[in-house]
Amino acid sequence: MSTTQSDRLRGLLEPLVSAEDLDLEEIEVSRAGRRRVLRIVVDSDEGVELDACAELSRAVSELLDQNDAMGDEEYVLEVTSPGAERPLTELRHYVRATGRLARLHLHDGxxxxxxxxxxxDEGIDAEIPGVKGRKPTARRIAFSEIAKARVEIEFNRKDKDIKNDVDNEEEA
Structure with missing residues (x-):
């Protein structure tokens, strides 16, 4: 997608997305056979539910029908939330990932x-898990040190276990 089209779509869609209390994370136009696919990725501090994506999809469709931002060529519209292993690129991504494990690739290799x-604004406070029975260690990591970061999927998250223990105690 050309920068001009991307900028135009972002300018057109950002106010609509913001009005729904969502952040416009990404706009991507790609080819799928003879059609184009317009993928809009949105997020919020509370996450994004399927109903919110469906509602926003209808509003975006109406808005795009009223102007020529996508041209005359057919396209498929997809409104989605970021995946579980999404890259962390903005401060708000790191804030939303608080309490989660992340894989950090540093500039020093x-x-x-x-x-x-x-x-x-400057970076993150992180806890590096201990290995072989050692205690975890705290570390401050500046954003300038981070080349890439991505949330790691955890099937047995500690904070979920703690919350379940507290809930079970309250029920007893």
Whole structure:
């Protein structure tokens, strides 16, 4: 997608997405056979539910029907939320990932898997899990040190177990 079309679509769609209390994360136009696919990725601090995507999809469709931002060629519209292993590229992504494990690729060539404890304008406070019975260690990592970061999927998250233990105690 050309930068001009991307900028035009972003300018057109951002107010609509913001009005729904969502963040416009990504706009992508690609080919799928003879048709184009317009994929709009949205997110929020609370996550995005399927109903919100469907509602936004209808509103975006109406808006695009009223102007020529996509031209005359056929296209398929997809409104979605970011995947579970989405890249962390903005401060808000790190804030939303607080409490989660992330794989961090550093500019110096190193790689860490760490739990994000806190994020601010300069970087993150992280807890690096201990290995072979050792205690976890705290580390401050500046954003300038991070080349790439991605949330790691955890099937047995600690904080979920703790919440379940608290809920079970309250029921007893």
């Amino acid at each position: 190193g790689e860490l898997v760490a739990r994000i404890l806190k994020a601010d």
